[in-house]
Amino acid sequence: MRSRPRSAFLLPAVVLTVYMVYSLGPVLWIALSSIKGRQDLFTLPPRLIFTPDFAGYQAVFGVGAARDSAAAIGLSQALVNSIVVSVAGTLLATVLGTLAGYAASRFRFPGRDDFMFFALSTRMIPPTAVLVFYHVMYSRVGLSDTVGGLVLVTTFINLGLATWIMKGFFDGVPVEVEAIARINGYSRFWAFRRLVLPMVRGGIAATAGFCFIFAWNEYSFASILATTKANTLPVRLSSAMGATGIEWTQIFAAGMVLIVPVVVFFYLIRRHLLMGMTFGVLGKGGT
Amino acid sequence: MARVTLDRLTMRFGPVTAVDGIDLEVAQGEFVVFLGPSGCGKTTTLRCIAGLETPTAGRILFDDEEVGGLDALHRNVAMVFQFVSLYPHLTVRQNIAFPLQARGVGRDGIRRKIDWVTRIFDLAGILDSRPGGLPPGARQKAALARAVVREPRVLLLDEPLSAIDEQFREEMRWELRHLQKELGVTAIYVTHDQREAMSLADRIVLMRDGRIEQAGLPADIFADPASAFAGFFIGSPAMNFLPARREGGALVLAGGAARMALPAAMLAACADAPVQVGIRPQHVAPGGDPAAPGAFAARIVGRHAVARERWFDFALGEFVGRGAGTPEGAGNEGVVQFDLGHLHLFTEAGARLRPAVG
Amino acid sequence: MARDPGLPPRRLPRELSDRMLCGLFVLPTLGVLLVMVAYPFLSLLYYSTLSFSLLRPGQAPRAMGFGNYTMLLTDPALWERFVFTGKFVVLTVTVQMLLGILIAYFLQRDFRGRDIVFTLFMLPMMLCPIVVGFLWRYMFNSEWGIINVMMAAAGLGKLDWLGIADNALVAVVIADAWMWTPFVILLATAAFRGIPVNIREAARIDGASPAFVFFRVTLPLSAPILAIALLLRLIDAFKQYDLFFAMTGGGPGNETMTVSFELGKIAFRYFYTGLASALAVLMLVIIVGLAMVFVRRLTLAAEER
Numbered sequence: 001m002r003s004r005p006r007s008a009f010l011l012p013a014v015v016l017t018v019y020m021v022y023s024l025g026p027v028l029w030i031a032l033s034s035i036k037g038r039q040d041l042f043t044l045p046p047r048l049i050f051t052p053d054f055a056g057y058q059a060v061f062g063v064g065a066a067r068d069s070a071a072a073i074g075l076s077q078a079l080v081n082s083i084v085v086s087v088a089g090t091l092l093a094t095v096l097g098t099l100a101g102y103a104a105s106r107f108r109f110p111g112r113d114d115f116m117f118f119a120l121s122t123r124m125i126p127p128t129a130v131l132v133f134y135h136v137m138y139s140r141v142g143l144s145d146t147v148g149g150l151v152l153v154t155t156f157i158n159l160g161l162a163t164w165i166m167k168g169f170f171d172g173v174p175v176e177v178e179a180i181a182r183i184n185g186y187s188r189f190w191a192f193r194r195l196v197l198p199m200v201r202g203g204i205a206a207t208a209g210f211c212f213i214f215a216w217n218e219y220s221f222a223s224i225l226a227t228t229k230a231n232t233l234p235v236r237l238s239s240a241m242g243a244t245g246i247e248w249t250q251i252f253a254a255g256m257v258l259i260v261p262v263v264v265f266f267y268l269i270r271r272h273l274l275m276g277m278t279f280g281v282l283g284k285g286g287t
Numbered sequence: 288m289a290r291v292t293l294d295r296l297t298m299r300f301g302p303v304t305a306v307d308g309i310d311l312e313v314a315q316g317e318f319v320v321f322l323g324p325s326g327c328g329k330t331t332t333l334r335c336i337a338g339l340e341t342p343t344a345g346r347i348l349f350d351d352e353e354v355g356g357l358d359a360l361h362r363n364v365a366m367v368f369q370f371v372s373l374y375p376h377l378t379v380r381q382n383i384a385f386p387l388q389a390r391g392v393g394r395d396g397i398r399r400k401i402d403w404v405t406r407i408f409d410l411a412g413i414l415d416s417r418p419g420g421l422p423p424g425a426r427q428k429a430a431l432a433r434a435v436v437r438e439p440r441v442l443l444l445d446e447p448l449s450a451i452d453e454q455f456r457e458e459m460r461w462e463l464r465h466l467q468k469e470l471g472v473t474a475i476y477v478t479h480d481q482r483e484a485m486s487l488a489d490r491i492v493l494m495r496d497g498r499i500e501q502a503g504l505p506a507d508i509f510a511d512p513a514s515a516f517a518g519f520f521i522g523s524p525a526m527n528f529l530p531a532r533r534e535g536g537a538l539v540l541a542g543g544a545a546r547m548a549l550p551a552a553m554l555a556a557c558a559d560a561p562v563q564v565g566i567r568p569q570h571v572a573p574g575g576d577p578a579a580p581g582a583f584a585a586r587i588v589g590r591h592a593v594a595r596e597r598w599f600d601f602a603l604g605e606f607v608g609r610g611a612g613t614p615e616g617a618g619n620e621g622v623v624q625f626d627l628g629h630l631h632l633f634t635e636a637g638a639r640l641r642p643a644v645g
Numbered sequence: 646m647a648r649d650p651g652l653p654p655r656r657l658p659r660e661l662s663d664r665m666l667c668g669l670f671v672l673p674t675l676g677v678l679l680v681m682v683a684y685p686f687l688s689l690l691y692y693s694t695l696s697f698s699l700l701r702p703g704q705a706p707r708a709m710g711f712g713n714y715t716m717l718l719t720d721p722a723l724w725e726r727f728v729f730t731g732k733f734v735v736l737t738v739t740v741q742m743l744l745g746i747l748i749a750y751f752l753q754r755d756f757r758g759r760d761i762v763f764t765l766f767m768l769p770m771m772l773c774p775i776v777v778g779f780l781w782r783y784m785f786n787s788e789w790g791i792i793n794v795m796m797a798a799a800g801l802g803k804l805d806w807l808g809i810a811d812n813a814l815v816a817v818v819i820a821d822a823w824m825w826t827p828f829v830i831l832l833a834t835a836a837f838r839g840i841p842v843n844i845r846e847a848a849r850i851d852g853a854s855p856a857f858v859f860f861r862v863t864l865p866l867s868a869p870i871l872a873i874a875l876l877l878r879l880i881d882a883f884k885q886y887d888l889f890f891a892m893t894g895g896g897p898g899n900e901t902m903t904v905s906f907e908l909g910k911i912a913f914r915y916f917y918t919g920l921a922s923a924l925a926v927l928m929l930v931i932i933v934g935l936a937m938v939f940v941r942r943l944t945l946a947a948e949e950r
Contacts, residue, residue, distance in 0.1 A: 012751035019748050020762070026823060027768050029791060030780050042789045100674035107667040115671065117940055118678055123877065124932045125682065126884040128909040129925035132692070132918060133685035136699065156681040159674055189666055217773045219887050224913060234773050248783060255776030262771040270764065273831065339846050359849040372847035376865045385861070389853035433851070 034252035041248055056253030077229065078236040084147055085222075085232055086215035089154025093215075094208045096155070097162025098200075102192060104163065105170035106178070116167070122160035127220035138225055145230045153221045158211040165210065169203030170196070202272035209269035213262050233258055288473055289349040289440040290315045291336065296345035298331050298497075305331040307497035308345065313475060318467050320476045322484040322520070323494035329477045330445055332494070336475065337443050338362045349440050365434035369446040371426045373418040379429045380414040386437045404432040407466065424455045431463070435470060442467070444476040448483065460486055481521050485509070493517055510629075515637035518565045524598065527571065527608035528633070529564040533557050540564065544604030545583040547625070552642035556632055562640060563633040570626035571610030573599060581625040587614045686929060692922035700916040713923035722899070723907070723924075730903040733814060733821075734882040740822040742875060745829025750859065752830070753837055763834070770827040778891020781820035782807065785892070810900035813893050817901065820888055825878060832874040836867030872943050876936060883932055904928060 033041060037053030103109070104116055134153065135144075143149030173196055181191035197204075219234040226232065237254045266273075291313040298306040306328040313319045321329035334340045336347060338359030347355045354362050365386075373382050383404060387397045405411055408428050418426050427447055434442055448456045448463075464487055467474045478484055484491050485505045493500040493508065493516075501513040505521075512518035518526040531538045537548045538557070547564075577584050588607060589600035597613045601623050614621045632640040693713050697706035717723055752763060769777070784790050785806040793803040806816045840863060848858045864871075886905045889895060895902040895910070902910070908928065912921035 012754065015747065016751050016762070019744070019766075022823065023766055023769060023826070026780060026784060027765075027772075029784060030772075030776070033780075033783065046789065046791050046794060096674045096677065099670035103667045103670035107663065109667050109671065113944070115675065117937065118682070119674065120940070121933055121936070122678065122682060124880045124884075124929075124936050126886070126905045126908070126925075126928055126932070128886060128905050128912065129928050130681075130685045130689075131909075132912045132921045132925055133688050135912075136688075136692075136918075137685070152677075152681070156677055159677055163674060188663060192666075213771060217771075219773070219775045234775050237773070238775055246779070248779070251776060251779045252783075255773055255780065258773045258776065259768070259771050263768075266767065266771060267764075337846075337850055339849070359846070360852050360854065362850075363852065364850060366847070366850045368843050368847065370841075370843055372841075372843040374844060374847075374862055374866075385848075385853070386851035388861075389848075389851050389857050437852075 030252050030255055034249060034256045036249060038249065053249075054253075056247075056249030057257070059247070059250045060253045060257055076236070078231055078233050081147055081150070081226070081230055082216065082232040082234075085150045085154050086212055088151045089158065089215045090208055090211040092151065092155040093158035093162045093211045094204060097159055097207060097211075098166045098197075098204060100159075100163045101166025101168075102170050102196070104167045106175070116164070119160040119163045122156060131221065131224050134221070135224060143225075145226050145228055147226075147230050150222060150226050150230055150232070153225060154215045154218060157218065157221070158214055161214075162207050162211055165207045166200070166203060169200040169207075173199050202269075205269045206272040209265050209273065212265050216258070216262055288315050288438075288471055291441055291473060291475070292346075292348040293332070293336070294346040294348065296332065296335060296347065297343050298328070298335055298340060299343045304497055306335065306342070309497075309499055311492060311499065311502070313473060315473055316468075316471045318464065318474045318476065318487060318489045319492055320478060320484040320488035320490075321492050321494055322478060322481060322488075323500075324479060324520070327494040328497040329479075329494045333366075333443050333445055333475060333477050336441065337364050337366050363437070363439050364441045364443055365437070365439035366443040366445065367427070367430045367434050367447040369449055371418065371423070371430060371450070373426060373430055373433070375417065375419055378415050378417055379410060379421075379432075382418070382429060383433045383436050386433060390437065392437075400436050404436045407435075407469075408432045423450045424452070424459065427451060427459070431466075435466075435472065438470075439472065442472045442474045444474065446478050447476075449478075449480075456483075463487065482523060485521070491521070493520060512565070512631065512639065514639055515563060515565060515633040518567075518631060518633070522567055522569075524568045524609050526565050526567050529566075529603070529606055529608065531557075531562050531564045533559060533562070538562075538564065540583075541603040541606035544606065545585075547583070548580055549627075550642070553630075553632065556640040556642045561635050563635060563637075565631040565633055566625050566629060568598060568609040569611050570629040571601070571608065572624045572626070573601075573610060573612045573614035573621060575622055575624040577622045579624065581627040581630075582622055585621060585623045586619050587621040588619070590614070686926075689922045689925050689929075692919055693926050695919040695922075697919050698916045699918045706919070709919060713920050714927070716920065717923055717927065723904075726899075726902055726904045726907045729814070729901065730883065730905070733818065733885070733903060734879060736814070737818045737821045737825075737882050737885075738875065738878045740818060741826040741829050741878060742871075744822065745826045745874070746833045746871070748826070749830045749833035749837060750863075752834060763830075766830055767827045769824045772824070774824070774887035775891050777820060777824050778888045781816065781823070781888075782892045785816050807893055808897055810897060813897070813901045817885075817888055817892055820892060821882065821885060824888075825881065829874050829878065832870055833867065836870035837863060839870070840866050869943065869946070872939075872946075876939050876943075879939075880932060880936065 032048070034056050035052040035054060036047075036050060037055065040047055040050045040053070100115075100119070104112055109115075138144040138149050143152070177195050177199070178188055178191040181195060182188065186194075217234060218232070219238070222232045222235045223238065226235065233254070237251060237258075291311075293309050293311040296306055296309045296311075297304070309328075309332060321332060323329045331340060335342045338354070338357060338361075342355060345355075346353055349362070373379075374385065377385065380401060383401055384397050387400060392400070401414075405414060408431065410429060410432055413421055413425055413429065418429065421429070427450070430447070444463075448459050451459060460483065476484075476487060488505055490502060491505050491508055492502045495516055501508055501517045508517055508521050512521065512526075515528060519528070529540050530542065531540050531547075533539075533554060534546075536551075536554065537546045538554070539546055573587070575582050583603065585601040585603050587599055588602045590613070591598045591600075597611065599610050599612065599614050601608055601610055601621070610623055634640060694709055694711070695706040696709045696712070697704065748766070752759060772780075784792050787793055787803060787805045787808065790806070792806070797803050804812055806812045844862065844866070845858070848862050853861070884905055885903060886909065889901060889903055889906050893901040895906050899907075904924070905928070908921060908924050911917050911924060
């Protein structure tokens, strides 16, 4: 490596730097804008140095002058809904996806490939396409604007991905693990629970992480199915562009607040993330 | 085909010194085997020669050209790895063509070269298969073909046969040895299997803890180990090491279980410190006159038959050793005879004690 | 599954329990999928032959046969939506795939702080999509948006980003690629790391230049995962709704209205439920059909290995 010409280092450095500006510039900008006062938001040229104004955050948390702001998250119902919906939806999708992924990895049941494709198809469906039906179905069975109904949708949007990722992890566990347990007189279920599951802990973490990101940020379904008392933070947020125009600082402050749990989750699962994303495709070749 | 010179080659990984100032010269066309237990630095040395690792210090020369600063990609060495390193998405033919294409060899040139190695390695039947479907032996053959097809300056082999069944491995060894001589390529081979080293090498370089313990012809190392480690590592079954002490004109073995008279020159080599007597099982025979030099009464504690070889275990006090042959009778009492011409003395730490010459 | 042939009496219950286990494990997921995908799809098929509106539940639905479909397929405005969606999908997926693979490639080399850089690069993906939309709308503002300010400072002049259809398309592509390139980086990195070290070293020793190794070894070997990345990105781009909603609102006029957006408008602004159902069916058939072809090819390629 040492003897590579200098240009071999220059090109990656330049490309990575340019990408970093593209990727992190807007992140920096949202962070800055979230603490700009109304007058600083629209100045020309935009100010990099200004007196921070935390009105946006105050509005988001529903404290201070902005106690009654339309977008106030605070300890509001929307915050509770968001937490319940994403945690329950993540949990359900991860558990069901783990079970289904194990079955798809270990058993040759009829229609297995179709099942896997069917599972993936949950990601293909544009929300608007099925929302028409969900809307009808939900109002008929009384799930409209309920947290339970949202949990169901949230589970469903992640279930396919969870099944796929978990199948990949289970494919990485040698079948001999169960074979040895069975030779020693243990049931397959015992082997699954006591041996295989601990081996894919990281995979479960990665799956849960991904499900959480999508569940926490889900907007389309929630905006139609949970309009008032069951609404979640992203929906609540969109009300910040209310009658008085777009409340930019509030939106940006809310974005900054909303990203925190995701970053924490992502940080916790970081080590398992890369493995989970191979979907068991690699390492199964002939070598 | 190059001469390879290592000049005080040193490789450190953080606080760990993997290779500790090795000096070595490998002649053009020579087949050298790096032998040693795992962690002795043999593979790291090979990887430095390949250009996959940048040594911490020291020089590597091919003929007289220093190559230490060149990346693997410019060294024109070939390497066969322990685990198969064929490209799984390419057929055997495409695999062999790969290094030629990488160097911009023309289509005709590639075809001629492929024909050539196909003939040498007898690959005609598998040229269009992908490596995934081939048995390990065939894969390694293909990997070898890919390695030699561009006539590298040095051929490096990192335990290439260890994934292959024993039976087939023997045959591959012969073939490899034959090919290497026919092609005249300088080859460096890494293994921890002393039998493999003995059957392949022009010269064995025995390594331990990042240093060269002994380098020489296989037969020479076998007959004249430079240390207890060399004596132990080469030869099978392993050499017997009996603890001993000088007492007057004789050695007391195994804590007093036996006394052995020794030639004065040998005795003189041991100081008064405890020593080890090293003798190969091949040089320990059963039976004979217990009063003869190098013979003792011992208990026979085991008998083994390995195909047509016969071995026995004998006990002298606490010490249990091994000899060659079939002790008479089935009883426990017996006599063992050491061949004093093949007896080696080592210090307790394992350094060789040589009788003063002349 | 290796069964012990020496123990015939135990074979039956064990096999049964395997089958039951398999059923128990698959059925909940299958159940959710049937309720949330198959049932809706069949119902949509039925609705799509009706003329009715959710707003007027009292009014009896009227059977239309294929009327809704004929109406949709003969509507040139809808074709324009499909063309626009196609343009958006091709543009944004091309950009994020190429960029993602390139960045992942450069991130392979170890350097100080690489893990931090990698984590920071993931940030855009974690932001709430609707916020991302507003953020870019703010930055693309023609008067005081930072992008125009910088372009003006660089002497390029200001652009009316969101007010002109072609510019708006580019703007949304920039925002969408910004948000989702990290996903491609993640998958590509996983794919590259999955290539055995032996193989890379063999290629280096074979004297292959980095570019040669990349195109002849790295890329083909990571193709299966890159294909999954491509598939997921295609699907998501085709569905993209939040960004258009927040950035352009479909404007100027209807010009940046994707099919998904159009469907939302028919269904929930005008409440033409029957017509919306027909469009939903069309969309599903297109996406699922394309994905099926894609997955089939993927499976074939994997089997060929």
